[in-house]
Amino acid sequence: MNWLLLALLAAFCFGAYNVFMKIASGYIHEITGAVILQFVAAIAGLAILLYIKYGTNEVITISQKGIMYSVLAGLCVGGAEIVSFIVFGKGVPASTGIPIIIGGAIVVGTVIGMLFLKEKITTFHVLGTVLIILGILLVSR
Structure with missing residues (x-):
């Protein structure tokens, strides 16, 4: 698939994700909402990874640098989600x-x-x- 279409799909997902986070923030504690969001994302990602591993011929590569930067990205997105829930919980x-x-x-x-x-x-x-x-x-x- 064309990279631009994929980027637009990612933009749509980020936009919808933020709207759903805004709506949820009025009904759930910030940390609880962020944990549920991250848990669901991890389960969805795991399902796709398992499909790639067992349903396709694609080779899954892993390196120490890849793991390290993925962990750092995870910490940053986790922090962003928690703070976003707090922002929207304040009625913004x-x-x-x-x-x-x-x-x-x-x-x-x-x-x-x-x-x-x-x-x-x-x-x-x-x-x-x-x-x-x-x-x-x-x-x-």
Whole structure:
């Protein structure tokens, strides 16, 4: 499948995930909601991994670096989910919280990619990042 279609599917999933988190935050303790979310994600991921292992010919590769960075990513997403539940539990509207959280994540990822991963950043990347920052400032008022 084309990478852009996959990226748009991921964007849809992230958007829906944040909306469902916003709705859930009014009905559940923040940590409980985050744990349930992470548990369901782990079970779904495990089911897909088992399918790949036993239902396809695809080789599953594992390395120490891959494990280490996956653990770090898991800690970061766990923290993001807990804090997001807290934000939405304070009554922040989805139309405010989601653009700030997701837009902020894009800015952080872009800066880390540029500074630490030495990725090439074009004028369009800089312009897009500046527009995201302006968008965060606008919706946070």
